[in-house]
Amino acid sequence: MAESVGTCANCGAATATSRRKHARYCSNACRQRAYRQRVNEPVTALDSFIGRGDELSCLTTLQDTRVLTLIGPAGVGKTRLAKEFAGDAAWVELAPVDRGVARACVTALGIGEVADEPPLSTLVHALADKQLLLVLDNCEHVVAECAAVLEPLLLGCPEVRVIATSREPLRVPGEVLFAVRPLPLNYAVELFTDRARSNQLGLRLDNSEVLAALCARLDRLPLAIELAARLVTVLPVPELLARLDDRLELLNRGNRTAAERHQSLRAAIEWSYDHLSADEQHVFRCLSQFPGGFGLDIAVAACGLPADRVLALLSALVTKSLLTPAGGGRFEQLESVRLYGREKVAELSP
Incomplete structure (x- = not known):
């Protein structure tokens, strides 16, 4: 893979990037400096919020929960939903934090270290003795450390409540899980229409069947839909629909200010894949060949591992929002996730 040179978003130095990696900073030091500059900025959204009214109503009934974790797959909109629900809560962005969750919280809250x-x-x-709503955003890569921080924090601070966003549960006492699902199809179409018309004023989108098919193929994921809407300036919607087998190449024009994992659909899924164990990655890749879903017997045959081991790994992938139970002992992958798995198979093939 040929490398190109980009520019560090913090210091302007050259960064090496490739087709699959999306380096925004030249070093971990620059990433941490940029994080410290952002942590105290107000958390706001500049575009319209579409299709989550029912979720907001449901979350309102859980507003007294001590630990409320929004879980769901890459690009489903957990962070955006948390922003709308939590309002002006204290916000801690954990995506750039490899370790040091407590220190990240201290920094974000402007507490002087002792x-x-x-x-x-x-x-x-x-x-x-403070009354505080604290949001921990993007916890999946530091779930164990988040759990180690939250239990003493909640025991010692009775008026502190926490909202977390994560692709898997934190597994702390008192945690309530709220699954964030892909948008209903009508709202997915509304989101695409809104974002597409923002990218091309006066755009006519009058083929409802094509729009519905496009959003369904994109798994009704807000991130994928918003990335696709950016392409209406160069591709008619029917042609965009026809090219979705190549979506991991196409959908790579995220907001410049977005986190690295939201710069492209591939980067969003890769964030989850990179944090799997070797066995979980193996099973993930093996299962990507089944577009219609599969049962345990097929998974065992495809993975070449004992049935009890495969079942444990399937459970782990469900927990990490990379696999969905389909009822009757069957499982499914979102199409975008499955295409990423097929890509990884092709990469590792001799």
Whole structure:
């Protein structure tokens, strides 16, 4: 794969990028500096919020929950839903944090660190008598550390509530899970129409069947729909629909200010895949050959592992929002996720 040179979003230095990797910063140091610059900025959205009214109503009934975790697959809109629901809550973006969740919280909340005191102790002492709604965004790669921080935090700070977004549960006492699903088809079409017309004023979109087919093929995922809507300036919608088998190449024009994993559909799915164990990755790839779903017997035959091991790995992939139970002991992958799996198979084939 040929490499090209990009520019670091923080310092302007050259960054090496490739077709599959989307480097926004030249180093981890620049990534952390950019994070520290953003943590205290207000969390706002500049575009319209479409199709989640029922979810917001349901979340309102859970507003007194101590730990509420929004879970769902890549690109389903967990962060955006949390922004709409949590309003002006304290916000901690964990995507750029490899370790140090407590320190990230201390930094985001503007709490001064205390010499010779662990950041978690500083955080608990500072919030012990505070009433606060804290949002931990993108927890999936640090779920164990989030759990280790949240239990003492909630025990020591009775008026603190937490909303987390993650592709898998945190598994802490008192956690309530809220599954964020792909949009209903009518709202998916409304979202595509809204974003497409923003990209090309005066655009006519009068073929409802093609629009519905396009959004269905995109798994009704908001990220995929918004990325596709950017292409209406160069591709008519019917041609865009016809090219969706190549969507991982096509859908790569995210907002410049978006997180790295939201710059393209491939990057969003890759974020999940890269955090799987080797066995989970193996099963994920093996299952990508079944567009109509599969049962345990087919999964065992495809993966070449004992049935109890395959079942455990299927459960892990369901937990990590990369596999969906389809009823009757069957499982499915979203089409975009399955296409990514097929791509990884092709990469690793001799």
